Amino acid sequence: MRTEFEFYCPIRIVTGVGESQKLDKWVKSFHANLVLVIADAIVAKTDAFLDMINSMKEQGIAFEVFSDTIPEPPMELIDDLAARVREQAYDLVIAVGGGSPMDTAKAVCMLKHNEGRMKDYLFGGSKTPIHPSIPLICIPTTAGSGSEVSCASVIEDTEEHIKLSCTHPNLYAKVAILDPLMQKGMPAMVIAGTGMDAMTHAIESYTSKNSSVYTEMYARKAIEMIAKHLPVAVKEPENLDSRMMMAQASTLAAISMANGGLGAVHGISQSMGGVAHTPHGITNAILLPKVMKYNYKGDMDKFADIAGLLGVDTHAMTTEEAARAAGEYITRLNTELNIPDNITSLKVTRDMFPDIVKGTMGYRLLWMNPIEFTEELGYRILGESL
Numbered sequence: 140m141r142t143e144f145e146f147y148c149p150i151r152i153v154t155g156v157g158e159s160q161k162l163d164k165w166v167k168s169f170h171a172n173l174v175l176v177i178a179d180a181i182v183a184k185t186d187a188f189l190d191m192i193n194s195m196k197e198q199g200i201a202f203e204v205f206s207d208t209i210p211e212p213p214m215e216l217i218d219d220l221a222a223r224v225r226e227q228a229y230d231l232v233i234a235v236g237g238g239s240p241m242d243t244a245k246a247v248c249m250l251k252h253n254e255g256r257m258k259d260y261l262f263g264g265s266k267t268p269i270h271p272s273i274p275l276i277c278i279p280t281t282a283g284s285g286s287e288v289s290c291a292s293v294i295e296d297t298e299e300h301i302k303l304s305c306t307h308p309n310l311y312a313k314v315a316i317l318d319p320l321m322q323k324g325m326p327a328m329v330i331a332g333t334g335m336d337a338m339t340h341a342i343e344s345y346t347s348k349n350s351s352v353y354t355e356m357y358a359r360k361a362i363e364m365i366a367k368h369l370p371v372a373v374k375e376p377e378n379l380d381s382r383m384m385m386a387q388a389s390t391l392a393a394i395s396m397a398n399g400g401l402g403a404v405h406g407i408s409q410s411m412g413g414v415a416h417t418p419h420g421i422t423n424a425i426l427l428p429k430v431m432k433y434n435y436k437g438d439m440d441k442f443a444d445i446a447g448l449l450g451v452d453t454h455a456m457t458t459e460e461a462a463r464a465a466g467e468y469i470t471r472l473n474t475e476l477n478i479p480d481n482i483t484s485l486k487v488t489r490d491m492f493p494d495i496v497k498g499t500m501g502y503r504l505l506w507m508n509p510i511e512f513t514e515e516l517g518y519r520i521l522g523e524s525l
Contacts, residue, residue: 140350140351140352140355141348141349141350141351142351144349144351144353144398145398146351146353146354146398147308147397147398148288148394148397148398149308149311150287150288150311150312150313150314150315151313151314151315152288152314152315152317152390153314153315153316153317154316154317154318154383154386154387155317155318156318156319156320156379156383157318157320158316158317158318159187159191159235159278159316159318159320159321160190160191160194161194162191162194162195162198162200162233162276163195163198163199163200165231165276165314166198166200166231169230169231169274169313170230171230171231171274172201172228172230173201173202173203173227173228173229173230173231174195174200174201174202174203174229174230174231174232174233175202175203175204175205175224175227175229175231175232175233176192176195176202176203176204176205176232176233176234176235177205177206177208177220177232177233177234177235177236177240177243177244177247178204178205178206178208178234178235178236178240179206179207179208179209179210179236179237179239179240180206180207182206182235182236182240182280183204183206185280185323185324186323186324187280187320187321187322187323187324188235188280188321190320191235191278191321192204202233203227203229205220205223208236208239208240208243209239210239210418211239211293211295211302211412211413211416211419212239212242212243212246212294212295213294213295213297214256214257214258214261214294214295214296214297215297216243217243217246217247217250217257217294218250218256218257220243220247221246221247221250221251221257224247224248224250224251224273225250225251229251229273230273230274231273231274231275231276232244232247232248232273232274232275232276233275233276233277233278234275234276234277234278234287234312235278235280235321236279236280236281237279237280237281237283237284237286237329237333238281238283238284238285238286238293238336238419241277241279241284241286241287241312242286242291242292242293242294243292244275244277245272245275245286245290245291245292245310245312246260246292246294246305246310248272248273248274248275248310249268249272249292249305249307249309249310251272251273252270252271252272252273253266253268253269253270257294257305258296258298260305260307261294261296261303261304261305262303262304262305262306262503263303264305267307268305268307268309268310269309270309271309272309272310274313275312275313276312276313276314276315276316277312277314277315277316278315278316278318278321279315279317279321279322279386279389280321280322280325281322281325281329281330281333281389282322282330282333282334282337282372282382282385282386282388282389283332283333283334283335283336283337283389283420284333284336284337284389284393284419284420285336285337285340285389285390285392285393285394285396285397286393287312287315287317287390287393288311288312288315288390288393288394288397289311289393289396289397290306290307290308290309290310290311290397291304291305291306291310291397292304292305292306292310293409295412295413296413299413300413300414300494301409301410301413301414301498301501302409302410302412302413304503315390317383317386317387317390318386319379319382319383319386320379322382322385322386323376323377323379323382324376325376327373327374327376327477328421328477328478329420330369330372330373330376330385331369331373331420331421331424331476331477331478332418332419332420332421332424332478333389333420334365334369334372334373334385334389334420334476335369335420335421335423335424335427335472335473335476335478336419336420336423336424337361337365337385337388337389337392337393338361338362338365338366338369338392338424338427338469339404339405339423339424339427340358340361340389340392340393340395340396340401341357341358341359341361341362341365341388341391341392341395341396342358342362342427342431342445342465343396343400343401343402343404343405344357344358344392344395344396344398344399344400344401345358345359345362345395345399345441345445346402346434346437346438346441346442346445346509347399347400347401347402347507347508347509348400348506348507348508348509349399349400349507350399350400351398351399353398354394354395354398354399355395355399357391357392357394357395358391358392358395358399359444359448360388360391361388361389361391361392361395362392362445362448362449363448363449364384364385364387364388364391365385365388365389365392366448366449366450366472367384367450368381368384368385368388369385369472369476370472370475370476372385373476399507400504400507401504401507402430402434402504402505402507402508402509402512403430403434403499403505403508403512403517403520404423404426404427404430405423405502405504406499406500406502406504406505406508406512407426407430407495407499407517407520407521408422408423408426409498409502410494410495410496410497410498410499410501410502411482411485411487411491411495411498413498414487414491414494414495414498415485415486415487415491415495417482417485417486417487418485421478421479421485422482422485424473424476424478425473425478425479425480425481425482425484425485425524426482426520426524427466427469428466428467428469428470428473429520429523429524430520431465431466431469432463432466432523433510433516433520434508434509434510435459435462435463435465435466436510437508437509437510438509439458439459439462440458440462441462441509442461442462442463442465442466443456443458443459443461443462443464443465445462445465446461446462446464446465446468447461449465449468449469449472450468451464451465451468481524481525482521482524482525483525487521487524487525489521489522489525492518492521492522495517495521496514496517496518496521499512499517500512500514500517
């Protein structure tokens, strides 16, 4: 844990049932004349989204909808949409959906006033977003990505076949609206996968070498809440109380992640997503206990604490036994949520390993992992995950 650090979260967070249908006050507060609503094709057909759109019409808000975002957004899509945003008089963007629509929105809001293409701003690129983005409101429909409170936009570099991020304070949204009504109608596997994505954010940021007393506070609460409410949200998708708790837990985990960092799970997952186009949340869920099997040695006290937060009775255990029990519990939780226990189910094959390991070793946050991560360990974890 670091004792010298910065902690920053400049986003107004609004929670409550029906808050997504009260957008006029935000449009007025930003003095917006034309709003672009960004979603994906599935979300755009849901009753909750249509109710939100109807309420915007009734409130006299001038807006247009772009609903062609796709999972793991490629940089070409970003460039095309950014050209539209630059040409039109949009002065506010509302992103509705999971991580991909929100990442898409953050990227195009940034490119509105920053010249160049998306590749220029991805990790290792030649440009930095020096000009402010246009205002963005994020309304998540899943409780997992945490993109609504992060300043990162994860985009696929289709030339290098890898997912990279543009991370800068200018990418922060202005408002995040957590409305459980917007999370109704999601399939059980989406709830499970995104929920385990949030769990991964919380566990990795808690055990990160870059953690602080503030990030640990957020992460610990998120772990406890997700362990309690995610199984209920999966089994009872209309349970608004559990959906609200998951939405809040996801945001807590994301705030911790944004300030405390991540580790090897996300390093492998992000690389694997670029190589094999695997779903991010499910990939994280599968990899999390495989990585924890090794990571617990880096900070046994924290991993033992995680076991207790997950609900494991650790009173009769040694610290090491409790630390190992945390990863074992995650394996059982995945089973309860009907999440596969192997990457073969995601069509990942052994011949992909060199590219996945190469991408993992280039992950910019890998140094934060609680133990040193090597290529040898990467190959071992992937082999044990087949």
